[in-house]
Amino acid sequence: MNNIMNYFKYLKNLVNQEIECLSQEGFLPTEIDYGKINITLIKDKNFGDLASNAAMALSKLAKKPPHEIAKLIADRLSKISEISEVDIAGPGFINFRLNENFWYSRLKEVLQAGVNYGNSKIGRGQKVNVEFVSANPTGPMHVGHGRGAVVGDALASLLTKTGYEVTREYYINDAGEQINVLGRSLFMRYREALGDDIGEIPKGLYPGQYLKDVGDLVAKEDGKKWMNLPEETWLIKFRTFAVDIMMKGIRDDLSALGIKHDVFTSEKNLNDTGIIQTVINFLRDNNLAYIGVLEPPKGKISTDWKERPQLLFRAKNFGDDFDRPLIKADGSWTYFASDIAYHLDKFKRGFSLMIDIWGADHKGYIKRMVGGINAVTKGKGKLSIKICNLINLFEDGSPVKMSKRSGSFVTLKEVIDEVGKDAVRFIMLTRNNEATLDFDLQKIREQNKDNSVFYVQYAHARICSMLNNVHDVFPTIKLDDLSLSKGQLNLLKQPHEISMIKELSGWPNVVENAALSREPHRIAFYLEELASNFHAVWNIGNSNQNFRFIIPEDIELTRSRAALGRAVAIVLASGLRVIGVEAVEEMR
Numbered sequence: 001m002n003n004i005m006n007y008f009k010y011l012k013n014l015v016n017q018e019i020e021c022l023s024q025e026g027f028l029p030t031e032i033d034y035g036k037i038n039i040t041l042i043k044d045k046n047f048g049d050l051a052s053n054a055a056m057a058l059s060k061l062a063k064k065p066p067h068e069i070a071k072l073i074a075d076r077l078s079k080i081s082e083i084s085e086v087d088i089a090g091p092g093f094i095n096f097r098l099n100e101n102f103w104y105s106r107l108k109e110v111l112q113a114g115v116n117y118g119n120s121k122i123g124r125g126q127k128v129n130v131e132f133v134s135a136n137p138t139g140p141m142h143v144g145h146g147r148g149a150v151v152g153d154a155l156a157s158l159l160t161k162t163g164y165e166v167t168r169e170y171y172i173n174d175a176g177e178q179i180n181v182l183g184r185s186l187f188m189r190y191r192e193a194l195g196d197d198i199g200e201i202p203k204g205l206y207p208g209q210y211l212k213d214v215g216d217l218v219a220k221e222d223g224k225k226w227m228n229l230p231e232e233t234w235l236i237k238f239r240t241f242a243v244d245i246m247m248k249g250i251r252d253d254l255s256a257l258g259i260k261h262d263v264f265t266s267e268k269n270l271n272d273t274g275i276i277q278t279v280i281n282f283l284r285d286n287n288l289a290y291i292g293v294l295e296p297p298k299g300k301i302s303t304d305w306k307e308r309p310q311l312l313f314r315a316k317n318f319g320d321d322f323d324r325p326l327i328k329a330d331g332s333w334t335y336f337a338s339d340i341a342y343h344l345d346k347f348k349r350g351f352s353l354m355i356d357i358w359g360a361d362h363k364g365y366i367k368r369m370v371g372g373i374n375a376v377t378k379g380k381g382k383l384s385i386k387i388c389n390l391i392n393l394f395e396d397g398s399p400v401k402m403s404k405r406s407g408s409f410v411t412l413k414e415v416i417d418e419v420g421k422d423a424v425r426f427i428m429l430t431r432n433n434e435a436t437l438d439f440d441l442q443k444i445r446e447q448n449k450d451n452s453v454f455y456v457q458y459a460h461a462r463i464c465s466m467l468n469n470v471h472d473v474f475p476t477i478k479l480d481d482l483s484l485s486k487g488q489l490n491l492l493k494q495p496h497e498i499s500m501i502k503e504l505s506g507w508p509n510v511v512e513n514a515a516l517s518r519e520p521h522r523i524a525f526y527l528e529e530l531a532s533n534f535h536a537v538w539n540i541g542n543s544n545q546n547f548r549f550i551i552p553e554d555i556e557l558t559r560s561r562a563a564l565g566r567a568v569a570i571v572l573a574s575g576l577r578v579i580g581v582e583a584v585e586e587m588r
Helices: 007-024 054-062 066-077 100-116 143-161 177-193 210-222 231-256 267-272 275-285 335-348 360-376 412-419 421-427 441-445 452-473 481-485 495-505 507-517 521-543 555-579
Strands: 039-041 050-052 083-089 093-098 127-131 165-172 263-266 289-293 309-313 353-359 382-388 391-395 437-440
Touching: 007 039, 007 050, 007 054, 007 066, 007 093, 007 507, 054 066, 054 093, 066 083, 066 093, 100 481, 100 495, 100 555, 127 143, 143 165, 143 353, 143 382, 143 391, 143 412, 143 421, 143 507, 143 521, 143 555, 165 267, 177 210, 177 231, 210 231, 231 412, 263 267, 267 275, 267 335, 275 289, 275 335, 275 360, 309 360, 335 353, 335 360, 353 360, 360 382, 391 441, 412 421, 412 441, 421 452, 437 441, 452 521, 452 555, 481 555, 495 507, 495 521, 495 555, 507 521, 507 555, 521 555
Parallel strands: 127 165, 127 353, 165 263, 353 382, 391 437
Antiparallel strands: 039 050, 050 093, 083 093, 289 309
16 A cells, blocks of 8 residues: 555644635735644543644644634634544644545554555655664673664664665774784683683673684684784784674674674775765865864863974864864874764765664763764765663562673673564663663563563463454454454444544554654553554453453454454554564464
8 A cells, every 4th residue: 555644644634724714815825834833632632533733733734713714614624524623722822633435444544554554755765874783892782772772773774664764884993002902811821721720811801701602713723823923913813703703693693683784884995995984075165164272171281281282173163162183192093083984984975864773871972973964965965873771670670780791881782682583672661761770680571461571472462362262252254354344334333443443543553653763662652552452342342242342143243343353453563563563363
């Protein structure tokens, strides 16, 4: 189905059309800002389905009281066949209720579209690069990386669903001193594998046990080849080998989480192209970089801080608090210079829209990066950054802080092995990405309504079971989606049935708003509420058999209720697909 209705947009267009007619007839001004007019849900359904602020938005421009404008608009809306009631409320809100046939058409639309229900074209095929995870390849991924991985992957799927051309990218930070430290740390483990007593790992090196296995691999492959050679001889070998092994582990962990990147970009390889120097030259030529002296850091001055002239980017011109250095004291590029070059490379690859998913410790880095991209792309490149806050990992209410493998944190793989991919992915989206997330392993193991992913998957499985039972009662009934869409949907008259159809009909609007706000957690929120409401409808049938989905003496009513249940399953599956969770047909 090509034309899935976002009924919020549809009704806003109806309101705008009537305003335009009133404008042409001289009742309203001709210069109208339609962007200020919106359509919102009415929480108390006694007052209608939706409300518009149109009258209040136009009052000042029209030099008329809102109630007068509201009456003009309401009189015209009341003549539209799909609108059953129009009222004016409060300071001038226009409340309207849609007739039941409108909602039955939406239910039919769900059944005909299948899991593609909610698909949108708002992205208009625009290319967008979503870079996420990009964990330094100095050790295994920890559970915090998992949050950024899930948020980034779900956002990429959400943007794809809404018509963007998405590329998932991982930036390998395989340059700089941290990689030298990794190489030295591996060399220690290599010596240990050959029987050398290395004692405690020196401060500043990576102490995790994960490098012990890598050291064993090098010893097995090369024997004592590197033992008595100077660092400059073996460092490149150990750096490269360590990064390759770490990245293999990271790819494996991401795969276990159901994530696959389209592109892996190496910082080292990118730097070797000379693009950083190109960036520096551009900034200098355009008076966006200069030799200056930074103010000392606020608070207690570090003993290693020295006042010195250095090359600075005019970050304050782009909203940052300070100008930022581009070259370190040792003459190497700062991470900031390297990151600008990397994003310029993305821009040159055709991505004018770039989205990065970062950890909470990088929040202070946002202004300078956004400014840097604005500078080197001359305003043509847009960088949007989403911050993922910390995760507090618990086991039955008690904090979990240590991992046997890493020595200092809990690895992502350990959590996936403990509770499964689907649970990890869903729970990561149960809070706004900027809020701290509490992740209790014991609660996730429990199969009850307090376990979000279980409750949503159970709703889908319960519907699948119900449809199988319909076949048992009515062996000849056709329950494919097309046949269900042609049933007597107008038999769904109960308030809870109409309410459920309305909730399903809001899915396209949820998808578009989540994509535009870059907030995939909205999908998880919607699925939790939809599943909860479905279980409530199911329980109504448990209390009163007349409201059950299967009525043995009435095949047509059963078919209609089966259609409603199937539509709920479709929307649940559509949303679970976005966040990368399986829509299971039976619970195990």
